[in-house]
Amino acid sequence: MGRLRNVAALLVVCACVAAIVVYQSDRPAAARPNPVVFVPSSGFYDSFSPSVRATLADVYWLMAIQYYGEHVNSDHRLDSLPSMVRLVTTLSPHFTEAYFSGAFAMIDIGRPDIAYGLLKKGFAANPHDWRFPFYLGFFAYTYASNAQRYRVAAQWYAKSARLPGRPDYVPRLAAELATRGGSTQTAIDLWTQVWVNGDKYARQKAVTALDRLLPADKIARERAVAGLQQMVPHALFTQFLADVFQGY
Amino acid sequence: MRAAVTDEQMSSEHPSPAATDLRDTIARALEVRDLRKTVAVGFRRRKVEILRGVDLEVREGDVFGLLGPNGAGKTTTLKVVLGLMRPTSGSVTLGVDGLGELGYLPENPYFYDYLTGAEFLQFCARLFSLDGEERGRRVAAILAEVGLERAAGVQLRKYSKGMLQRIGIAQALINEPRFVLLDEPMTGLDPIGRVEVKEIIQRLHERGTTVLFNSHILADVAAVCTRIAIMREGRVLWQGTVDDALASSPGADLERFFMQVVGS
Amino acid sequence: MRRVAAVAVNTFRETIRDRILGVIILFALAMIVASLWLASISLGQEGRMIKDFGLVAISLFGLIVAAFVAASLVRKEVDKRTVFIIFSKPVSRSEFIWGKFLGLAATMFVVLMGMTAFLFALAWIVAHGPQGSLLVAGLLIYLQLLVVMAMTMLFSTLTSAILASVWGICVYAAGQLSHNVLSLSRLGHSGVTHVMSRVVFYVVPNLSAIDVRGAVVGEGAMSHTSILAWSGYLVAYLVVALFAATWIFARKEF
Numbered sequence: 001m002g003r004l005r006n007v008a009a010l011l012v013v014c015a016c017v018a019a020i021v022v023y024q025s026d027r028p029a030a031a032r033p034n035p036v037v038f039v040p041s042s043g044f045y046d047s048f049s050p051s052v053r054a055t056l057a058d059v060y061w062l063m064a065i066q067y068y069g070e071h072v073n074s075d076h077r078l079d080s081l082p083s084m085v086r087l088v089t090t091l092s093p094h095f096t097e098a099y100f101s102g103a104f105a106m107i108d109i110g111r112p113d114i115a116y117g118l119l120k121k122g123f124a125a126n127p128h129d130w131r132f133p134f135y136l137g138f139f140a141y142t143y144a145s146n147a148q149r150y151r152v153a154a155q156w157y158a159k160s161a162r163l164p165g166r167p168d169y170v171p172r173l174a175a176e177l178a179t180r181g182g183s184t185q186t187a188i189d190l191w192t193q194v195w196v197n198g199d200k201y202a203r204q205k206a207v208t209a210l211d212r213l214l215p216a217d218k219i220a221r222e223r224a225v226a227g228l229q230q231m232v233p234h235a236l237f238t239q240f241l242a243d244v245f246q247g248y
Numbered sequence: 249m250r251a252a253v254t255d256e257q258m259s260s261e262h263p264s265p266a267a268t269d270l271r272d273t274i275a276r277a278l279e280v281r282d283l284r285k286t287v288a289v290g291f292r293r294r295k296v297e298i299l300r301g302v303d304l305e306v307r308e309g310d311v312f313g314l315l316g317p318n319g320a321g322k323t324t325t326l327k328v329v330l331g332l333m334r335p336t337s338g339s340v341t342l343g344v345d346g347l348g349e350l351g352y353l354p355e356n357p358y359f360y361d362y363l364t365g366a367e368f369l370q371f372c373a374r375l376f377s378l379d380g381e382e383r384g385r386r387v388a389a390i391l392a393e394v395g396l397e398r399a400a401g402v403q404l405r406k407y408s409k410g411m412l413q414r415i416g417i418a419q420a421l422i423n424e425p426r427f428v429l430l431d432e433p434m435t436g437l438d439p440i441g442r443v444e445v446k447e448i449i450q451r452l453h454e455r456g457t458t459v460l461f462n463s464h465i466l467a468d469v470a471a472v473c474t475r476i477a478i479m480r481e482g483r484v485l486w487q488g489t490v491d492d493a494l495a496s497s498p499g500a501d502l503e504r505f506f507m508q509v510v511g512s
Numbered sequence: 513m514r515r516v517a518a519v520a521v522n523t524f525r526e527t528i529r530d531r532i533l534g535v536i537i538l539f540a541l542a543m544i545v546a547s548l549w550l551a552s553i554s555l556g557q558e559g560r561m562i563k564d565f566g567l568v569a570i571s572l573f574g575l576i577v578a579a580f581v582a583a584s585l586v587r588k589e590v591d592k593r594t595v596f597i598i599f600s601k602p603v604s605r606s607e608f609i610w611g612k613f614l615g616l617a618a619t620m621f622v623v624l625m626g627m628t629a630f631l632f633a634l635a636w637i638v639a640h641g642p643q644g645s646l647l648v649a650g651l652l653i654y655l656q657l658l659v660v661m662a663m664t665m666l667f668s669t670l671t672s673a674i675l676a677s678v679w680g681i682c683v684y685a686a687g688q689l690s691h692n693v694l695s696l697s698r699l700g701h702s703g704v705t706h707v708m709s710r711v712v713f714y715v716v717p718n719l720s721a722i723d724v725r726g727a728v729v730g731e732g733a734m735s736h737t738s739i740l741a742w743s744g745y746l747v748a749y750l751v752v753a754l755f756a757a758t759w760i761f762a763r764k765e766f
Contacts, residue, residue, distance in 0.1 A: 065555050095560075352600035
């Protein structure tokens, strides 16, 4: 009788284990990431202490990255991304990378205006960071459609040029924009700087844009890229070459 | 009706002049007069009188047995003597200079799981502000006295019941007290353990240390005590020498005497 | 002082050898290592993530030690009746309470600084350089938890160990929200709400006055004066809590 009970108990346990495995193995196929997710407004967290808000910003940042990765190459729907990035940057106003990565991610949803607003918000919170006016100038130049865009971009670059820590070519870019704003070379210079300073997603966009702007002919391309060498740090130049000469 | 004490030196109702003089000259380790203790119990804080006028006298050098059924108030009396509880009324007079000369072993003692026997005794010795060398000497001596030298480095959580009782006695004696109070020191011990504890008590008596202990085991009490008191329901019903108790009992049996007093 | 030191050393030995403590520390270290994985999916923000989540792990597990071990420190001695052995010797109630607290404070220091050192080493590898602010953050978290410990010990003189732990955790949570209590009081219309809010504001320890984690991840700097002032405030707070615990404990009978 005792032995029968042991066998029965073992069968029950095996059946339960099998049910667990079957249920879990079905889930990856059944699970489809929802492009619309709930993102609380930042006001909800107003009462939390600053330390907790900084940690929450990091948690939401990780969620935003996961969300972006799940949707950018599948259904291309990033409906909740602006809210997520706004929340992260409100909770942690000095989380500068969130502004930059977030701004470039907005290009994927065709909303450079949100990117621009985000960068302006970031600059207000981080007025001594040269990268904010730098990217504001870039976005104004690349994505604005009015006739003033070169002048506005030049003004942003000039602001960046006055901030501590900015690279040496920034004043040159500001001057270039002021005098030859519409030229292809200026666009190449700006996208090259995006490649140098951006994360992997920004670099992908920069490579796509440079591929369009640089001469298609290999020798001409080599000549054009040689002129960019002074803009790209020595340690990164090999990788830069590999990226712009992909498929050559 | 409260039984009159058989020891005329204890009688406060009709003291003879000679008896009074004798009483004054006998050194007392402990004198308790009309001790009362009321506690509030339960959610409604109902008042319960645990001690209802306890009179006790323990002379220096006595091995004094405090007997009584469960709930008689023996442990409460000890706690009031030690200051662990405050009396509602009455007086407690100790013949020693405070807690520095007292030793106490509680009933079913629990110690610190992760300390070794030696570490625990060192800790107890520190509480008496003994310096390093003296501490070391006393710890070694007391471990030898209670037969725990080999277990000194073992954590207390690995000690048997008997070993715990012995380390309990050791901590009660670490300061070489003049007055030792032991609450049920032989509970849970095997016959060998009980013999060892009785031998320790005997040695203390020979050194002139006063010992007061509670016990249920009347045979042990009869074997080591010089004087006893019997309590019930918060009062002392009888106190005197063991010889007087045995003399008053048919068949010179302490257990019969006890039942006689408690039953009345 | 000798007796306080004796109780403190005894408490330190007893708590540091407790297996539960070892388990808690292991979980904390596992959580810190797990934050490495989180850092790897953070798009280049490994340094910030490992520091932030590592400090969260240290705070959380430190809080568990502070609330649960502190609650049982006094309670256990009363329930197991080791207090009979202690107070049958010439030890005062205040020497006992202070000795217990200092012993646990020493244990907490070893545990917390050990975890902080581990995080410091990990962050050094990930962020390619020493992150000195982590050590300062570890010390400030330690101070916060000392206050929680003192409050928990105070509660344990009044109630059971488990309730005292819960109250200790509530004190920590409330302390993180302290800066909001005053603004909440302005929302209320009645004078009673206003008075009550002010009372709560002063009674609940202000554990969020310094943004410990924020400063480490770059959300602002901690000035030396503000750190010193806050530390002084926390020390004063725990002194008051311990005196209150001593006063209550002195009136207890066993």
